[in-house]
Amino acid sequence: MRFAILSFPGSNCEYDLLHAITDVMGETGELVSYKGGSLNEFDAVLIPGGFSYGDYLRGGAIARFSPIITELIKFARTGKPIVGICNGFQILTEAGLLPGTLLTNKTAKFICKPVKLQVQNNQTMFTSEYQFGEEIELPIAHGEGNYFCDATTLKELEENNQIAFKYAENPNGSVDDIAGIVSKSGNVLGMMPHPERAVEELLGSTDGIRLFKSMIENVMSRGIVYD
């Protein structure tokens, strides 16, 4: 499976994703510059964590004006999977591909530590390898991971089963303990925890593997047909 890994000035997890996709998962991964270019040839797009443009404004607020975002929006319409991790999640909300926004953590501090998550929905193309309600452990590393949306949006998220992961112990103040959501159409996932940091036993956890495996299974083996 061919993964595009977007890279913005200030991204710093693109090589970690590349390592996870190519060295650990044995798939094809390519870095794609924020400057643009076609995403047509790819089966999935991953948006890495980091501090695009230094995050001096609001996480993802400047990156969303990059040329590649136009391509990303086109790609989203094809129904192929897109995952935004951490800063990638922020970029997806800023770009309007996911509802809500990411506010500063309630502690006002950056937090890096492993956290427990509950798989809230295992019916998505990103979570089908997990059990419903299963507790998994992934690391977080963010200063603006406090997911916020208004009550109407939250209700919609719940009704459409768009909440993918919830924190077992909310570290950042996110509304309804939300750690990751999918788009209404189901093919865009945004999450603050880093699955790419949990793909090797040596580094402490392999719970992230099944996220990538779910994507591969759903796209390649089950032959999902795109619009």
Next chain:
Amino acid sequence: MIKQAVSPQEIKDRKLYANMGLTDHEYDLIANQVLKRKPNYTEIGLYSGMWSEHCSYKNSKPVLKKFYSKSSRVVQGPGEGAGIIDIGDGKGIVFKAESHNHPSAVEPFQGATTGVGGILRDIFSMGAQPIACLDSLRFGEIKNQNDSYFISQIVAGISAYGNCIGVPTVGGDVAFDDAYSKNPLVNVMCVGLMDLDKIKVGKAAGVGNSIIYVGASTGRDGINGASFASSQFDSEHESQRSAVQVGDPFTEKLVMDACLEVINNHPDALVGIQDMGAAGLVSSSAEMGSKAGGNGMTLDLDLVPQRESGMTPFEIMLSESQERMLLCVRAGHEQEILDVFDDFGVQAAVIGHVTEGSNYKLIHHGEVVADVPVDSLASDAPVYHRESQVPDRLLHASNEQFDPQVKDLEATTNKMLAQPTIASKHSIYETYDTQVQTNTVVAPGSDAAVLRVRGTNKALAMTTDVNGRYLYLDPRVGGQMAVAEAARNVVASGGLPVGITDCLNFGNPEKPDQFYELDQAVMGMTDACKLFDTPVISGNVSLNNEFDGQAIYPTPMVGMVGLIEKLEYITTQDFKGTDDLIYIVGKTGNDFNGSEIQKMLTGKVSGKLFDFNLDTEFSNQNKVRTAIEAGTVQSAHDLAEGGLMVGLLESGFGHEVGFDVTVNLTASQMFAETQSRFVVSVSKKQQSAFEKIMGNAATLVGQTTSDGMVNITTSDNQLKLSIKDAKKTWKGALECQMK
């Protein structure tokens, strides 16, 4: 600000050079011997920066020469941006430490950020990818909200810079003592990894080759910061914020990525590269010319990117604006290099050339504003052999060891766990991204951080250590202990110590008793480095750490890197499960002077430092490493501050494993800080193999249990507490005091 209009005669008559930190003697040297004329304002500015302690090491050079800095693994020793050690497989590790004490004292957040930024540039200028940072911090006791705000700001600065640039902050150490209350220590170490065939050094060679300026524009920030960092503080001059710079990690990330692209993929075009650190443009350019054998150089200051108008040559040359690099590029290849930077969105400009002869010449608005021999700036600064005298407190120190008299063992233990120096530092290190780059095998919280080396079966252990209290009581032995403790941490993590970097944080070297501390500490460190074969490959000197004439404890931070030959050797300090045997490696004595318990019970440290035997230390370390490599060890933990009691409990905290231990020691001795000791746990089936390796160096004292209770029986007391409760005390103490 004095303007350029000041004449050379006025500089001499009004002794304006003195404001910049130059002495009468140094002025005479410049005017009468080097130039044989009176220097103008720009020139005297150049000398003030270059002849500061920060750039010239004029007071410390004779001492630094005593360091042991060669081993079969050393590829690059002191003198470059950072040192390099060969770890096999064609790879080298590059590391260095830097202090940002003075800037952090007046502007904690930015002082800390620029410390991180500066050390990163030293590492990637060698051609290495920075893979980890560690921070060694010393603060005063937390007495009020101002203190905790100050500490929070330093930590936030470190976190902001490292997290943004994507280099994991994986370790370090933090300690608290009133000795640092007005003069905190903010030391940062960076470790990089490189392919040894890609080494770059900071030299400007080849007549006609171009000098290219890269990165952020030059502004009026941090002007004469090097001289500022080389002066003392007092209450009248507490706010010298103009000498502090502002960090911009986003720009630095772009500069770093672009420089590594040039180094890796344009090696034929690049002659040399160096960061613009202390004394900014003048130090980077003059040093690059000097290192190439005294090459001449002409710079046109009008071509230097400037973010403010009307900057004088003095300001342009002495500015310490951050995120800037200087390159020497082969003639004809300029556009190729400028294009790379353009592609990364980084500013770059040709600002001068390497010239015939050996003169360092600056042009501003078409006029020559400085013309001096390049070596006189960079390598021929005066060197002072300072007077040394044993401090009074050492002459009259009592030989008797402090006797703690521990009656209520539980209360003493709980109080000890809550001491800020002992308590968990998780509230600090959880604000650092410890995992970006996905190489961190052992994150903060164990004896040393461990990172795997991709493409090999090897890993690196890294740590920073020093206990200033020990050096205060005996600079030489304390210096030995600093290196020994770092090595112990590396060994406990499964590594072989291979080299160190240091930040020598001391007082005023012009005071004989403080010079004595520096000189003795370095000799002590050298004693240990020779025995452990851990050469000093880089470092930094931070003198004049005084406030109102009161110096800090002598605090030579040791940053050590160890090589873990196989991933299987990686070891952590946590007890892994129930029914493992617990051993103490090393003997415990009545060693309390300078200890945490002496400080806790009396409010200060005093007396003669307890004895220390380097050979025993080395022998115990080698045995533990052998036992680890033989696969007989479940966990290993270095014993340091707080002694055996703290070491045992810390081993239990990780997985909340309780234990039963019986020792032939008094309750007081549970807190003794005798060196050369470890707590090691061993599975029962490895018992005989382990004991065979250790011989009489290890004593079996008990085993881990399943009920989560800690039971310790001493010769005169008993302790029973739940590991969960003890952990709660230890884990919450610092956060609680910071509120």
